[in-house]
Amino acid sequence: MNWKEGLKRIASIAEKANIEWWTTGSILLPLNGIEDDIKDVDFYFYEKDLETVRNAFQDYIIEPIVCAGSRSETFKYNGLAYVECEVCLFSGLQDANDLPEPTHFGKYAESNLLVYEWNGLKIKAPPIKLYVRTLEKWGKLERAQRIKNALKERGK
Helix, strand or coil, X not given: CCHHXXXXXXXXXHHHHCCCEECCXXXXXXXXXXXXXXXXXXXXXCHHHHHHHHHHCCCCXXXXXXECCCCCCCEEEEEEEECCCEEEEEEEECHHXXXXXXXXXXXXXXXXXEEEEECCEEEEECCHHHHHHXXXXXXXXXXXXXXXXXXXXXXX
């Protein structure tokens, strides 16, 4: 699995198809200069682009983008593709994602996206602090602390 090549190809596919998208999750670490073992890339798109995404990624989709699928509590639409790495496809963020506080994959995150420069690409993603707070909320305190320490070392 090669998430770096995957992210490049995902960005290229989205650009060619004129799809507005963003990402979040563990990919925020390398976007912030922190090395990590990335297992997948989250690809968030807007519902208006649903058919465009289906068409643009048709050769890569391994689980179709469906409404009310396995992640229906958090996303209206979800699917899975393989583009050099696993790509989780999400759209239609649910209000509950930000309850009782904002997460890195909710509407608050979507409305506070930053543009990260990575390997010549401009990638939209929320602030890494939202990811850290979500990890803490989930009880993944060691991982959250490691990220905080790495950010501190980088002066962020």
